[in-house]
Amino acid sequence: MALRPAPLGAADLVRLGGYGLRSRPLRAVLSALGIAIGIAAMIAVVGISESSRAELDRQLDALGTNMLRVSPGQTMFGDDASLPDEALSMIKRIGPVTSATATGTVSDTPVYRTDRIPAGQTSGIALMATQLDLLETVGAELAGGTWLNAATAKYPAVVLGATAAKRLGDVPAVYIDGRRYPVVGVLKNVPLASELDTAVLIGWAAAESYLDFDGHATTVYTRAVEAKVEAVRSVLAATANPESPDQVDVSNPSDALFAQRAASQTFTALLLGLGAVALLVGGIGVANTMVISVLERRAEIGLRRSLGATRGQIRTQFVAESLLLSLLGGAAGVLGGFAVTLFYASTQSWPTVVPLWAIGGGLAATLLIGAVAGLYPAIRAARLAPTEALAAA
Known part of the structure; x- marks a missing residue:
């Protein structure tokens, strides 16, 4: 009777993902930094725009829009x-x-x-x-x-x-x-x-x-x-x-009411455009890091496959590593974006407004980036035969 490998639990996946990041700390930091910059840009754009809108609403309210x-x-x-x-x-x-x-x-x-x-x-x-x-x-x-x-x-x-x-x-x-x-x-x-x-x-x-x-x-x-x-x-x-x-x-x-609504629509369009660019840049950075990681770790992949790891476990390992990398970068990006918003709003004497949906959306976006960007490298790693991987290494 063939032995089936033990399933990987959530803690195992975190440890495996963390090991992959710790083994190449500089590359992991740089990749996470790329994600952080993208998410920070999105959060900062949302926060500064919302803060500016709050200030505009305050000024327009003083004009009696309602x-x-x-x-x-x-x-x-x-x-x-x-x-x-x-x-x-x-x-x-x-x-x-x-x-x-x-x-x-x-x-x-x-x-x-x-x-x-x-x-x-x-x-x-x-x-x-x-x-x-x-x-x-x-x-x-x-x-x-x-x-x-x-x-x-x-x-x-x-x-x-x-x-x-x-x-x-x-x-x-x-x-x-x-x-x-x-x-x-x-x-x-x-x-x-x-x-x-x-x-x-x-x-x-x-x-x-x-x-x-x-x-x-x-x-x-x-x-x-x-x-x-x-x-x-x-x-x-x-x-x-x-x-x-x-x-x-x-x-x-008041005509100011229509100006207020037009400004709100303009801000929304701006957020969508800049947020999409930030996510695209971050996703490319993670995908690039994970592809290189697969190429450099073929020996590890071959050894694990020889010891009984299934293709599904290899795929899950690299997707988990990608998700962990993206999540770390996303968390840093959210904090950085909030800090930028707070600093800029204070210099302009605006109220500081960072919507909760922007914070939650930023973290969700990082997970989506990690899953999408890590999927192809994970599939590629899982397809490596043990002998081919060990020979290439």
């Missing part, structure tokens, strides 16, 4: 329309809407720095009633003082826009309809809602209590999920005023 404005239009007779009282609450119920707030112009109510300013010298400053969540929705920031809260929004207190504050001067209070209104805060310039720069803002409840404000919103600022901006825009008019949607004006999505 913000829409709703305002009353005109009636069929050319008169100014108005939004219903429930327009804001209805808009907030739209699924993709992440936040919504409103301001309402208090008409024919000038603001003065003192009670002795002539009636006509208003300096072009508007008075607006506002909801408390205005800052978060429009991305406004305070230059000083505090924002309106649940208490101050009910009583005579105001916040000045940046331009209004310059025109009024450094005053502790303003005068509206002869009443003194303390200034509790001043805004910085608001790029997404420049009309707020020349406005004096008062709480919604206070405007209704102390001034001739009818409670109707004149502008509703809406933030929506970026992917759903166009869909939200298509239903905003009918949601804000179901009875007369044609009397509602809705702004178009």
